[in-house]
Amino acid sequence: MKTLSYDVVVIGAGGMGAAAAYHLAGDGRRVLLLEQFQVGHKQGSSHGGSRIIRHSHAEAAYASLAPAAFDLWRQLEAESGALLLVETGSLDFGPPNLPALIGRMETMAALGFPYEVLDQTEMKRRFPQFRLADDWVGFYQPGAGILAATRAVETMAAQAVRRGVTLQEESRVLAVTPEGDGVVVEVDGPHGRERIHAAQSVITAGPWAGIFLSQLGLTESLNLPLKVTHQQVAYFETIPDAQEMWNAARSPVYISLPMPHFYGFPIWERPGQIKVALELHGDVVDPDTHDRRVLPEAVDELSALVAEYLSGVIPKAVSAEACLYTQSPDQEFIIDRHPQHPQILFAAGFSGRGFKFTILTGRLLADLAATGAQDYSSPLWREIFRIDRLRSSSPVHADLLRM
Ligand SMILES: Cc1cc2nc3c(=O)[nH]c(=O)nc-3n(C[C@H](O)[C@H](O)[C@H](O)COP(=O)(O)OP(=O)(O)OC[C@H]3O[C@@H](n4cnc5c(N)ncnc54)[C@H](O)[C@@H]3O)c2cc1C
Structure with a gap:
């Protein structure tokens, strides 16, 4: 010793x-x-290649920390010369009366962070890659983006x-x-x-x-007790004609707020592919014994969500990865x-x-x-x-x- x-x-x-x-x-x-x-x-x-960074948390305690986090990432980039943060804007969507959406809007307004609420006409004009229910709204925040995790x-x-x-x-x-x-x-x-x-x-x-x-x-x-759960992400090919609208220079990161809760990224990590992820509420796992195998039923559910909500994407996952969440009570x-x-x-x-x-x-x-x-x-x-x-x-x- x-x-x-x-x-x-x-x-x-x-x-x-x-x-x-x-x-x-x-x-x-x-x-x-x-x-x-x-x-x-x-x-x-x-x-993984990507995580969302944004100001829009419903809780002011977290939202108000975002500017300091952005500043520290930018300092690290300047110090290291590495590209770590790409701004794409972020789009949350769902029915306008959804508490999670209202909470985000109220908090962003209270903290003076910029955002826009987009009705169906504006959504279709600016972000035709999303196919949403007619009564849903988009909540767009400039400045949000992707961290190369x-x-x-x-x-x-x-x-x-x-x-x-x-x-x-x-x-x-x-x-x-x-x-x-x-x-x-x-x-x-x-x-x-x-x-x-x-x-x-x-x-x-x-x-x-x-x-x-x-x-x-x-x-x-x-x-x-901390709760550890398996989470699933999957990659999908975009069709060639849709690649411009899905490019990170034009497309925001996005979060669908109603259940089932899914979120995703534009083309950025891998040529022609987007990453989409589903929040799972499955069994507690032990990080030492969990095999991290892809869950086919979760990938099927993701493929169905892609087919329903996203345009120009082939709704069959080309690859998938597991990750673990750790939750406090x-x-x-x-x-x-x-x-x-x-x-x-x-x-x-x-x-x-x-x-x-x-x-x-x-x-x-x-x-x-x-x-x-x-x-x-x-x-x-x-x-x-x-x-x-x-x-x-x-x-x-x-x-x-x-x-
Ligand atoms: C699928 C998925 C998507 C996510 N999306 C987002 C997002 O878009 N935006 C966002 O902000 N956050 C996101 N998160 C959350 C975020 O990624 C995590 O909260 C964060 O990465 C947790 O980091 P950590 O350092 O606590 O854990 P980890 O990255 O797991 O690090 C813990 C480290 O400790 C090491 N370790 C453990 N025990 C020991 C030991 N006994 N001896 C030595 N080493 C040990 C482990 O090997 C590991 O490297 C996402 C998470 C997942 C899983």
Whole structure:
């Protein structure tokens, strides 16, 4: 057993952990970033060519964080030279009386973010690639767009290393234990088993976070089972005549708000193909044993939705991929310290809307590590991120996932 010493050990190099390491190192901390697989792997939640970034969340707590997230992404692009964010605009659609749509409009109006409501005539004129019911409306937001997900994680990790972070892949953390004011991290990696001593640790383990919450006594004391579910995305060919209207230079990202909840992207990741995804509410899965096999019934449902709602697309999936969501009981993010061991920080429960905020969450974790407490005078902290909010809540995972 070897002994090493760091200021902060970050556990998990998905979007959240790569961002945390990047900001911690920027603050001058000595950081070890441990990843059980390789950065950019496909077993967790942050892989793939695209994620939606937008201001339009129904909850002002999240919508109002969007400008800071956009700024941090643009800074990372400038620093790294990588293309990470492409603005396409975003189109949400559904019946005009749908609470999810009204909530988005009210929040965007209250925060002064620009948007347009498009009736059928305008929808058909501007976005003929969508075939919607006559009484539905489109809710268009300029400025929204696509984040290149895997590339963004790899870029944050690479910039973290450039800032001095030690990245160790193929290293599975077995336990994080408080020891005095610091922590001991037990890891099984290329050098065998090691016990690493550090002042603090940041647990950003995505679908595996529940293992650590349980080890550290939080699952029962805070009523905090995390729910991990399989999600399905699929790729569809567009017909040659439709490729111009589906191009990312002309076509927005889109979210269909009524159930079944689906969303998608223009042609961007792969020539001539669009990616469409369906939110699934299936069984809880174990990230260590789940086989991540494509679910044919979900792909069939997606193909049927493509046939019904999208024009110029061949409604037969050409390929499909799985991804995992991790939900907290109330579906809000958890970004906090351990209530009894403040040297251990967590970020978990980002369900279907965390990616755009990874770079910002990394900033919040680095601030928390530096100051030891949430600074609510900062415009970026939210009471709803506190872990102890869950003490009195009952673990009901709402059916409607939050994108
Ligand atoms: C299909 C799908 C679509 C989505 N669409 C959007 C979208 O459009 N917009 C948006 O904003 N968000 C979206 N999200 C949500 C977003 O992608 C996630 O919230 C975010 O990627 C979560 O990142 P994470 O770092 O918490 O988890 P992960 O990326 O899973 O990272 C956790 C990391 O920890 C590592 N790890 C775990 N345990 C250990 C251990 N013991 N030792 C070492 N390493 C460990 C894992 O291997 C993994 O690399 C989507 C998610 C999915 C699945």
